[in-house]
Amino acid sequence: MSLTNATPLEVAQAAQLGSRKLAVLSTEDRNAALTAIHQALADAKDEVLAANRKDLEAANKAAAGGQLSQSLIKRLDLGKPGKYEDMLQGILDVRELEDPINRTTARTLLDTDLTLTRVTCPIGVLLIIFEARPEVIANISALALKSGNAAILKGGRESSNSFAAIASIISRALQSTAVPSDCLQLVQTHDVIKDLLALDMYIDLCIPRGGNKLVRFVKSSTAIPVLGHADGICSTYLCADYPVEKAIRILVDAKTSYPAGCNAVEQLLVDEDALGRTFPAVAKALLEKGVSLRCDEASLAALENANIGDKTSVQGATDADFHTEFLDLILAVKSIKGVEEAISHINAHSSHHTDAILTLNEDVANAFLAGVDSSSVYWNTSTRMADGQRYGFGTEVGISTNKIHSRGPVGLEGLTIYKWVIKGDGQVSADYGAGEGKRRWKHERLPVSEGDEVARSEEEKEVLRRFRTGEIRL
Amino acid sequence: MSLTNATPLEVAQAAQLGSRKLAVLSTEDRNAALTAIHQALADAKDEVLAANRKDLEAANKAAAGGQLSQSLIKRLDLGKPGKYEDMLQGILDVRELEDPINRTTARTLLDTDLTLTRVTCPIGVLLIIFEARPEVIANISALALKSGNAAILKGGRESSNSFAAIASIISRALQSTAVPSDCLQLVQTHDVIKDLLALDMYIDLCIPRGGNKLVRFVKSSTAIPVLGHADGICSTYLCADYPVEKAIRILVDAKTSYPAGCNAVEQLLVDEDALGRTFPAVAKALLEKGVSLRCDEASLAALENANIGDKTSVQGATDADFHTEFLDLILAVKSIKGVEEAISHINAHSSHHTDAILTLNEDVANAFLAGVDSSSVYWNTSTRMADGQRYGFGTEVGISTNKIHSRGPVGLEGLTIYKWVIKGDGQVSADYGAGEGKRRWKHERLPVSEGDEVARSEEEKEVLRRFRTGEIRL
Known part of the structure; x- marks a missing residue:
């Protein structure tokens, strides 16, 4: 060096x-x-x-x-x-x-x-x-x-x-x-x-x-490709059906285990059906951990109704709060009517880093996972999971919110690209085509390495299936 | 639309x-x-x-x-x-x-x-x-x-x-x-x-x-990632051991089948051992197809010795000729001493699009394929092969000389990225760690899909092998 x-x-x-x-x-x-x-x-x-x-x-x-x-x-x-x-x-x-x-x-x-x-x-x-x-x-x-x-x-x-x-x-x-x-x-x-x-x-x-x-x-400042993330504005969408104890564990982890981390949650989206049910208990647990809440009108009213928080720890949210990476024990809270609104809000306000849904409903979860345009999307876990070591990459060089090359935690694979190698024996492009006397391309996919035993045909797949059912034995 | x-x-x-x-x-x-x-x-x-x-x-x-x-x-x-x-x-x-x-x-x-x-x-x-x-x-x-x-x-x-x-x-x-x-x-x-x-x-x-x-x-002009190639300055390195008939076919295809294409060859690197052997015949064939040659001193002398070409079709090369995408029936020619010099010249002068070596020596070829930093590297074929349709992509959206995301001909795969999805059941990041009472990550790789018929065990590999030899039948 x-x-x-x-x-x-x-x-x-x-x-x-x-x-x-x-x-x-x-x-x-x-x-x-x-x-x-x-x-x-x-x-x-x-x-x-x-x-x-x-x-x-x-x-x-x-x-x-x-x-x-x-x-x-x-x-x-x-x-x-x-x-x-x-x-x-x-x-x-x-x-x-x-x-x-x-x-x-x-x-x-x-x-x-x-x-x-x-x-x-x-x-x-x-x-x-x-x-x-x-x-x-x-x-x-x-x-x-x-x-x-x-x-x-x-x-x-x-x-x-x-x-x-x-x-x-x-x-x-x-x-x-x-x-x-x-x-x-x-x-x-x-x-x-x-x-x-x-x-x-x-x-x-x-x-x-x-x-x-x-x-x-x-x-x-550069024409060099840049890999990274400017902001980590992560959201969690809490549905009414999700058990309150698990919701508390997940949100306390997401907000308080490392508030300065880019994967800490910054926005809690509360389904309006959850406002009067699980939300007050979740808010109470967060407040006890020292988190301040910036609530929209409906979520503020829900806490007032439940007598949760005081004027310093629970405040009204401004528009800017939903575009802010607090990196601190502050959480913006917004009431949401259904998964489609949650998806739209996140796509418009998140930094496309990591967003989570908490629900027992698989269809709702799948709609969220498909519709949210972020590098990591989670069902029933904490946004703090976004980390190369946790993903099993050994270590990470950073987290990318880019839309090309490498997205989310970037490990060794994100530091590689590939080249295309052709090995031939004198063949030329003019040999090939649709006309008479022209050669046709084979374009046959080969297994990626000699030792790689992928079933190449439907028949070979059938052989594997029958072996697994015991119909074929060695 | x-x-x-x-x-x-x-x-x-x-x-x-x-x-x-x-x-x-x-x-x-x-x-x-x-x-x-x-x-x-x-x-x-x-x-x-x-x-x-x-x-x-x-x-x-x-x-x-x-x-x-x-x-x-x-x-x-x-x-x-x-x-x-x-x-x-x-x-x-x-x-x-x-x-x-x-x-x-x-x-x-x-x-x-x-x-x-x-x-x-x-x-x-x-x-x-x-x-x-x-x-x-x-x-x-x-x-x-x-x-x-x-x-x-x-x-x-x-x-x-x-x-x-x-x-x-x-x-x-x-x-x-x-x-x-x-x-x-x-x-x-x-x-x-x-x-x-x-x-x-x-x-x-x-x-x-x-x-x-x-x-x-x-x-x-933009902070948007750009995929594409500015130039197609492709080279072919001709070694002395390569049969002259195949060399002629390959180079005539590479230069003349579509001179305006970005994958047409623009530089012929002639190993000095080939100057007095195959090079004159190759040059003669190219000249007959209407190609003009811009030769460095040694390659010019080789053609003069062999009485090939005239003062309009064979000229001395300038430095600029080795940085030029001619897009025309013009070829720059340079004599080269060994594969290492060929690699250095290409890495310094090519546009990292497609470069080829013509040789019968596998070790020399492999050194070239590994050392040349281009999106496509070929052994014994024409640079004109660089094309999505020819690669079996069905069609291409363009050819990329970028070093990230997608390199070479870009088909549908180059228009995709991925997201990371985690499905959990209330687990949180603070549960995991090296300390006492903490959970350990499993980080166990799973097969990529239910329908993916990869042989998962040595026994299953053996079943496939025996089916392929006919020992097991359906």
Whole structure:
């Protein structure tokens, strides 16, 4: 990982050249680089923690001056018991994931001795802008190398000493591996970002992690594709038939387990049939957890009728409350007449991140799951489930509300693309056509790999069925 | 399909609302709309051809004034024998393709009664800007509806009467179907495009088909993701071991079967060992087909030694020739020392569209296929194979040189994305973790659908194997 004073153009060009070498390395070579990074960071724990203490000192000074919050300072501290070890384990966890590249995902026999194959490959050069959490640089570096991508990294300035220390250790570690060290480059000044965003010839994908101001700035400043989400305005639609105890558990989790998370619920849509039934108990439970409610007229009246809340904790909602990512213990509440209105409201007001319905009615649930245009849609669970680790991706590089490429939590697969490979024996396009003397395309789907035993014909499916019923035996 | 004088904002908003209804229609409803469009266009052939004759008259006048080429006029003519019928058949062909949406592509058991499913869905609203070929509007409309996407269409102005006639017939036909007619809207003036490109709140993907000037303009003018290719600078690397007859067939096809195509070869990279062997015969064959060669020093010398070509047909190449999409019977030729140099040259000079190697050496071929960073990479065939119909997609909406989402020829699959669906029973995120009393994630991969007949066990694989060898019979 370089830390030079190279210009943004030199950084990007070097990353692209490095990415081309990295793209053709074997699984073993990439995994060996992760092993080397893990070992080097384990050996250099004292060095990294010393750098981290510098960041903490600066942060504490800033906090005393009122410029930094205590919760940010907590996130900066890499010396907390277990945190450094978790960072190290994260590298090994990524190493153990299935290799996402060089996978054959489709095969077609075009003609005799003419096969078309779709093979996954790295995207190329990533530009990842991330928050000031020191362990994130190790995690992102591991994801990039595992997926065969070069990455230009820019982390939040409050962790700059920690990042510089980790980057130089990773750089040294890579020198003993097959991975060119230009494949991971840390840039240290914020003003470089603008120049990098202009280099769409060299950078293939930008992943900004952080507040919506950053994401909007990046999206409006570059021709490079941007993967991420600006807002996390998640909704939950509560139907009258849903058991109150479960509704309380789900909504308390969705709102209070991590209010600053992008997957925290920000809007509770209460079916009007639930207003006088489950809603007051749900509201009471949320209020007890310190949540403030911003209610529309009908939901406000329902709470007044039930004598729930007071004038500070329960207030009337404004229009803006239904377009706001509170990132705090605040919840906007709206009464809704039926699933179609819930779907329309969510499609117009949510940020297409994660939305949930709570109901026992499968038809209503299916209408909601199909109609809501969001990257994740849930039936009877908490919006906080939206997370790559929870989805079983091992880890995530971010959450995407894009409508193309990768949607929802993005793991290794979202850092890959594919190429189409044809292997032939001198066939040419003019050989084929509808006319006389022309060859016809076979276009026969082949199993994606030799070991893949998919039943190819109706007869083969029938054989499997009969084996499963015991009619055919081995 | 609307043809109103609505503002760009109204067009885009109506398309988004329509897209939400279209997205939840059944396969049958979408197919029925294609049947209705097919029938309406079959019934209205005279009306469409009358409009097409107006376009042809205007074009012939422009041609007489020197503003239009005869080859463009040929492409405008929908009255040529069989062309209208081909257009109609194209709609039915798209209808018969497998439904690309509502397909389950991954399933994971997160925990008991808690499943995660990845389901394909439409992208939403497409903005498609296309060339002045009248039949293309029917084709694109069919692809959009089949994939559940709304589309705002803008076609080349030389076909504007034909487009308007076809659009109003499609609009009428949709009125008898479940598809809202706002799902397909034709905009008629070029100046609307700039306004539409600003509406990234409503338009999810822009597909410009046409010259690189258009594509570059679109890419630099919008925050909407753009799918397409600006250039088609394709290369073929000729190794010394490849039989000369096959090399000639492949290169003549790649250069001359459709020189204006984006998949025509523009650069011939001749391995230096082939310069004195197969290259002169290949060059001779290309010259006989009317191709002009722009040769670097070594390849020029090889042709002089062999007495091939003359001063008009064989010229020295400039640097610019290796960055040029000729779209004409011109081929740049460069001598190359080994596969690594071929890969480097292509990665630096090609447009990452389609590049080929001609060799009998499998190791050399595999190094090339892995190392060349292009959307399609070929071994021993013509770059002209890069085409959705040839790949077996039925038809294509365009060819993408993007590094994300969809690469190479883009068929129906490239017009889809997915959503993540979780169905649960009251589970919440705080239940799970590494601590005591916490639940562990199961993260068990499930077969992707009930009807998916993959052999799930070694025994079932054995059953299939024995059936294939005839040992087990139905």
